[in-house]
Amino acid sequence: MRFAVATFPGSNCDLDCVHAVEDVLGAPVSTVWHQQTDLDEFDAIILPGGFSYGDYLRTGALARFSPVMESVVAAAKQGKLVIGICNGFQILCEVGLLPGALMANDHLQFRCATPELVVENADTPFTQDYQSGEQIQIPIAHGEGNYYCDEQTLQELEENRQILFRYNSENPNGSTAGIAGIINRAGNVLGMMPHPERAIVDWMGSADGAKIFTSMLRNWEER
């Protein structure tokens, strides 16, 4: 399984994601410059965290027009696995692969911490190595992770079990329904504010993020 990690100007978790794929899966992974348009050789695409285009105007708003995004949209349509982490999640919402929007944290501060999450749905390509209801710890680091969508969208997300992760006790950003990560209707595009690549070995404080990567690999192998 070949992974691509897109690098936008201002991405800063791209190498962290590369290292996570290498360290957890030992799978081939390369960074892809935002101007590259050919993603055919890859089976999965990671949109990493950071501040693409400085987060100017709105988070993700400028990056979504990068040439690589057309190919990401196409890859998603083909059913390839796409995961957007933090800034990547924001880009996926802006480009319309995921519903809703990410707004400034309700307390208006940047927040770096390791909250507890609940895995709400373990029947997806990204979570199949977890148990539904499992409590896990994955760090967050964002100023704009306050997920917003209207009532109807929320209802759809709930009904279709598209909410994969919720903040467990304390909501660190004011996110609607405590949402930390959602998946698209088709089940192959995940956006999440927490950073699984920051929780892959014990010395990091938690290794709970590794199963996202192992789930993706197992899902691909079983296809």
Next chain:
Amino acid sequence: MVYSLPTEPSPEQVREQSLYREMGLADDEYEQIIGHLGRLPNWTEVGVYSVMWSEHCSYKNSKPLLRKFPTEGPRVLQGPGEGAGVIDIGDGQAVVFKIESHNHPSAVEPFQGAATGVGGIIRDVFSMGARPVALLNSLRFGSLDNNRVKYLFEHVVAGIAHYGNCIGIPTVGGEVVFDQSYEGNPLVNAMCVGLLSHDQLQKGIASGVGNLVVYVGASTGRDGIHGATFASVELSEESEEKRSAVQVGDPFMEKLLLEACMEMVEQELLVGIQDMGAAGLTCSSAEMAAKGTCGMELNLDRVPQRETNMSPYEIMLSESQERMLLVIEEQNLARIEAICKKWGLQSAVIGQVTKGDRYQVYQKGECVADIPVMTLVDDAPIYHREEKIPAYYTEMKEINDTDQLEGHNPESLFEQLIQSPNLASKRWVYQQYDHMVGTSTAVLPGSDAAVVVVRGTDKALAMSTDGNSRYVYLNPEQGGRIAVAEAARNVVCAGAEPLGVTDCLNFGSPENPDIYWQLSKAIDGMSAACHTLKTPIVGGNVSLYNESGDQAIYPTPVVGMVGLIEQRAHITTQTWKGAGEQIYLLGETLAELGGSELQYVVTGQVSGQPPVLDLEKEKSLQTGLLAMIRQGIVTAAHDLAEGGIALALAESCMDSGLGAEITLSSPHSHVTALFSESQSRVLVSVKKSDMEKLEQLAAKYQIPCTRIGEVIEQEKLLIEVNGEEVIGRSIPDIKQLWEGAIPCKMKASLTN
């Protein structure tokens, strides 16, 4: 003859009306310039000299004192003088680090002032060819009961967070202190740590006649003109007028600049590289030429400009951020341009290296400055200021009023201390910093020192910033020693061998003999400690004139220490690991409450003498502790600092989910036993089975070593002194007070 713009004061007017004074030049300095040039300088030239001879660039007031610092050691690859110091960590790798102040800009525009301070120090590190891996800071504010202070604190922290988070370098540690003396003059010091392989070490040097001078990065605007001199004057109503001295930072641009420069370094395309920081284009180009003892010619028409009709003076002195100056061989130009293009950066060839010693600047075909380059750097004036023992020092020394601290209920003192903003949890601060980006942070903020692993090796770096200015005020020499010793101790507690120091000397006006004495003595103390602990000073920064009204800040040397952890298995934190583990105190508790946090909290003052630091004892403590850690027997180690043993014990409990049961026996009072701030002390915990080993090692290194209790399952802190129970509190309760103190203060109103 050099050209003068008709819109600017003529050379004669500059002289007749003493206009050079507005730029911070003294009369005799101006006369020296005339001597160097053999004619009257024009407006631009006066500007160039004024920034090059400012304290910030020339250290004219501090140089004679700075020479006292030990700067050499077997591992030092680059000492003071370049963008940052460089120390070998083995395997062909080196650590690069530097601290710098941004006090004055932060006082008037806290968010951008602090943000651009971070941006500047990052450029200093990557201009050495190193990849920045961590940021730290050291902050000082007035009392949080003041609304203006709250505003400054909130915005400084947000500004630091903004820059570091956006560029993607983790902010892993630092310190914040609140004290009345900083009310009108907050301190914002930022430190950056980077890694490089030896063969990638770059220097800020121009050489090779005909080589090109290339400008990369953001356009030049009229912002920040005279920032370097601004940094060296007292804050007054007048600085309100120098408003444009504050710039807006663009961390996004700096990220692009960083990545582009890293590519240039990897491809070995550079002869020299230097950040355009304080004094902008002037300082970077003149210093590079002076270092290479060559001339330089600059054409200002080619400098990318954000505003129209900028004068040579404005272009030369602008401190617009996120700019780099390169010297390259012409054959590499195309590759440099390609890299810039990839990263969306503009670049421009703005000049070349010339034979001889002239620093010549052209605009629109006219020569607008023509200066012998060495006079800008080597001939900067140096002042040996007068020093005098201040009256307050002699008075304070005699006062011994720590008796007033006795007789209070120890538990209520403990409760007060734990909520003092100086000792309370700084989570409110560091949770705003991305301290994990880069996935290398092994010890997060909240322990004695932060630890960042070195990917691809089993090594890690420990780092800390420290400085207690009350101690320095009461006794600059002791205070200077303590600053270095504490920083080193913090790093040792994390399992590291201290490697070296970068320091930031934040003081008042050196023209005041009392203050010059403080500076001189503090440097003596720091030097002695660096000498004994074998931690050379490889870089630093001086920030003088930190005064408001006629009130100077406490003398505040800040020490940034970096240490090397040989194996990740040695990484140690302050948190208890398991019930039943035995708690030891290494070191000795004396009756030392002068300048303590307890004294300040109870009396609102500091007086007397600070703790005494015996360097030999400190050295054996650190060597012994490191040996214990390397033998794998230490499960937790925590430095004793402000608040004494009581606070240290509480901190080790906080995140452990465990408690501690402690029995102290002391020849002193309860209050002294609990809150004395005696130096050279560390708490450690070991498994029962390792007690003997620990005691043997302590004996071997001649460290006083007392078993004082054990870690318990119950989340309680129970302390008995001489058979009397003095503290008995539940950890969740005290944790709530400890973590709530700063957020609670910050809820109330803010105003700029």
Next chain:
Amino acid sequence: MYKAIITVTLKESVLDPQGVAVKGSLHSLGFTTVQDVRIGKQLEVTIDTAEREQAQQQTEEFCQKLLANPVIENYRYQLEEMN
């Protein structure tokens, strides 16, 4: 040459935490008559065209495409001729 002055605001239905915070600060500074604060962005975009029509059309287009996110924001603008 035209200047488009564009205001992007959060939709009424979306909570504006920044507005709430500023209101809180104003109250504690003693401005208790302040009833409500809403915070938006203002963009001044200079467009090099002689035709109002074209300026208008472009402004409309880039507001929709880029400057506002319709999930949470509204926009309005005004065109000024410059000389």
Next chain:
Amino acid sequence: MYKAIITVTLKESVLDPQGVAVKGSLHSLGFTTVQDVRIGKQLEVTIDTAEREQAQQQTEEFCQKLLANPVIENYRYQLEEMN
């Protein structure tokens, strides 16, 4: 009741990195006629007072005290009577 519509912008000589980035994006989206973009904040503050005088005085005061930092920003405002 009055509404103060306040615009806070960066001073002319101060870099507006956000504006620069947005301009870049507009260009790459094909809006090459865009010459300049500057981005500021717009605040709508509702003030419960019947007197224009008072509304004006308060607005002036809290702009200076809280909403803008004169070191790098300018502000301007407009008052509208509400019913």
